Amino acid sequence: MILQNTSSPLFVVIGSTGVQGRSVIKALQESTQPYRVRAITRDISSASAQALQQIGCETVKANVDDAESLQRAFEGASYAFLMTSSDYTDLSPDFDHEYSQGKNQFDAAVQAGVQVIVWAGVPSMKELYNGTGKVDNFEVKARITAYGRSLVFPSGKTPRIIDSQPGAYLTNYLISSPPRPSPNDPNTFLFSLALAPESELPVIDMEEDYGKYVVGPLEWALARPEEEARWEAVKTVHAAPAYITPAEMAQVFQEVSGKTVNYHTVPDDQLYAFLQKLAGNRAAGCVVEMHKGIREVGYYGGDRLAESNTHLPRPARTFREALEAKPDLVQKVFGGEEQ
Structure with missing residues (x-):
């Protein structure tokens, strides 16, 4: 208090x-x-x-x-x-x-x-x-x-x-790099990161x-x-409360939104080109290297998260719990509003 x-x-x-x-x-x-x-x-x-x-x-x-x-x-x-x-x-x-x-x-x-x-x-x-x-x-x-x-x-x-x-900010995947609607089907979305589907991300709200x-x-x-x-x-x-893979994130997005969400791995050079135009060479290089590190050695080097979570007064929200607690933001991503 x-x-x-x-x-x-x-x-x-x-x-x-x-x-x-x-x-x-x-x-x-x-x-x-x-x-x-x-x-x-x-x-x-x-x-x-x-x-x-x-x-x-x-x-x-x-x-x-x-x-x-x-x-x-x-x-x-x-x-x-x-x-x-x-x-x-x-x-x-x-x-x-x-x-x-x-x-x-x-x-x-x-x-x-x-x-x-x-x-x-x-x-x-x-x-x-x-x-x-x-x-x-x-x-x-x-x-x-x-x-x-x-x-x-x-x-x-x-x-x-x-x-x-x-850990990795939840807002990265709801605001900065959210699932995008398919140009041919408003009920199908593509979630894209420069990570393998099985890479582990420690996402935190x-x-x-x-x-x-x-x-x-x-x-x-x-x-x-x-x-x-x-x-x-x-x-x-x-x-961070737990690790979650991009493939699992896409599945949670799908279940919470009621839309079809497919995962796609973005090549490093494509991510770099996009970020270079948006934020410059330095930021683009850092973000690409960070994704390489997550793929190869893990965000925390593969360390488990259980011990850090034993010291909390109340549990932190999982990825699913955080999405379910933000219906307005989920609706903004999946409800057809321009991103």
Whole structure:
């Protein structure tokens, strides 16, 4: 629950008006534990920031490019959620701008003495490939994770860092790459990804569920103060309820919509050409390499998801449950409206 009582621990949320931050605040609001919430945003006058104020959050203006503003943002915090967004306009080899944004956040949080930091990282495809392949926008987040874990407090102790790695966004398959109607049959749809039908995707309804993988592991560990191993158990969290294959997704789409949905694998060069026109070379290259990684080594390197899901206060929605909870969006995809 979100309170303004000064005796409640302060939880700072970076990116509070974005998808990840809003989900974290939603989970804090639904928690049975009391928190003061400081929502960090670049514009505290925006409608989304004002909506956070109405539910009891303190809104503070700060910018992840401005280290001084971040130092003020983290003052007095016990816990914090950190995140960065991929910047495909950054043409440096290693996404240096995003790295500096992540570094600024970790530096400020540790300088302020934040006890537990939850960070929205992703797995290193380079490590999963044993050094033979990589996805640039994954690697920069993995580098930020490593940097954060290298830091120490002035006392010599290390901060607790939970790397809560989001799975594939459900909205990718309802908004960005939804099933498309056949030009010859309005009741038949084609669902297309650059993945084999049997590839495993850890799909998550980010708006509804990601915050559970931030707040849940933190509260699970804090409830076990006598066990030092509790922090190792939540050191890396795979934020998704289950794996689902593209073929299974097509079947669920079909059953929920009542339309015929067929799956088709898109060749990498076709995906690259489409994304290059839409978002440029850098984004196209990263997305194609990500799909290659999922096909060859798995999004999480084949790690199972059961353990990460044991730390949640309430189960996250499966792909089917998430679709069934969004009838308006499903109707938009399958009801003949222009995409």
